[in-house]
Amino acid sequence: MHADIAELQEFYASRQGQLARRLIGHQLRQLWGDLRGRTVVGLGYAVPFLPALEGAERALALLPQPAREAALAVVEGVGRIAFVQDDDLPLADGSVDRLLLAHALETSPKTRRLMREVWRVLADGGRLVAVVPNRRGVWCWSERTPFGYGQPYSAGQLERMLRSYLFEPLAMRRALYLPPTGSGLVLRFAVPVERLGLRFASQLSGVVLIEAEKRIYLPPVEAVATKKVRRRSYAPVPQGVTAAEPALPSARRLVGRDRG
Numbered sequence: 001m002h003a004d005i006a007e008l009q010e011f012y013a014s015r016q017g018q019l020a021r022r023l024i025g026h027q028l029r030q031l032w033g034d035l036r037g038r039t040v041v042g043l044g045y046a047v048p049f050l051p052a053l054e055g056a057e058r059a060l061a062l063l064p065q066p067a068r069e070a071a072l073a074v075v076e077g078v079g080r081i082a083f084v085q086d087d088d089l090p091l092a093d094g095s096v097d098r099l100l101l102a103h104a105l106e107t108s109p110k111t112r113r114l115m116r117e118v119w120r121v122l123a124d125g126g127r128l129v130a131v132v133p134n135r136r137g138v139w140c141w142s143e144r145t146p147f148g149y150g151q152p153y154s155a156g157q158l159e160r161m162l163r164s165y166l167f168e169p170l171a172m173r174r175a176l177y178l179p180p181t182g183s184g185l186v187l188r189f190a191v192p193v194e195r196l197g198l199r200f201a202s203q204l205s206g207v208v209l210i211e212a213e214k215r216i217y218l219p220p221v222e223a224v225a226t227k228k229v230r231r232r233s234y235a236p237v238p239q240g241v242t243a244a245e246p247a248l249p250s251a252r253r254l255v256g257r258d259r260g
Contacts, residue, residue: 003103003146005045005063011146012048016182019190020145020175024131024207025052027173028100031129031211038097043086043118044104045146049131050080056098062089064104087113091121101130106150115165122214128167129211132158134174139206142180147207155203158210167212174198176206 011017028049035056042050042061050059061081084090087110099118108114118128133140133152140152153161159169177197178190197205 003045003107003149008045008103008146009047014182015184015187016145016180017048019187020206021048021052023175023190023194024209025049027175027209028052028129031171031173031209032098032127035098039095040098040100041091041096041121042100042102043089044102044107046100046102047081049100049102053098053100062086086110087117089117089121093120094123094126096121097123097126099126099128101128101132103131103146105130106132106152112165115167119166119214124214124216126214127170127211128214129209130158130162131207131209134203134205134208136203137176137206138179138204139176144182145180147176147180153208155208155210158208162210162212166215168215169210169212171211173209173211174202174205174207175209177201177204180206 012021025048029052032053035053038056039058040050040053040056040060042059045063047061047063050061053059059080062084063081064086065083082090086104086108099122101118104114105111122128133147133150135152135154135157137152139145139147142148155172162169174197175194178186178193181187
């Protein structure tokens, strides 16, 4: 189930959320440095991160269809936003150069359909970045943040899943090493803790960012030795023998004979 839009906006308006947006945005810029001439789409709740992706020719945020009409007012005044069904995107085939999945993959009730749509709308050679809670981090255990909802992933699980949907993982980044807290005093140490975490405890990050490229070919299949199949011949059923006469074993033997 997707996170509530109002709760997401409330989190990113807080001091903790602003810090998370800044740290994740920094890693996004490391992955997607030059976006000139690119069409960028954020799916899920990518609104906080789109400002970090400067230089794109076109940028659009697609949010899951809200369950309540009141949710429409939450993002009023923010441009380039549309509410959609994430398993039926209103975009043409191959029309997107870069696609950001944020608060989408881990909460989508239709992961297979979601990834099929992502593959469809991405251009040949297009790339996605998925931002998901890290199974080994502490953020996925806290319900005080939106990263505590849905299905967390390890790096290995993400790579295997993306390959199963015809995406080739290219790079991985991590963010959010300071445990989730609303204390302003503790948040002051977020940047030095982030640097230490990236250097000495990379696997304990709060979120994982993985970049993958759309694959437009299937991997080669190794030749498999053909198994010899025994063929069965059939003789005509003698006149007067029907399916309603099961008490004729000799007739069954005539119907099917194995050629050894």
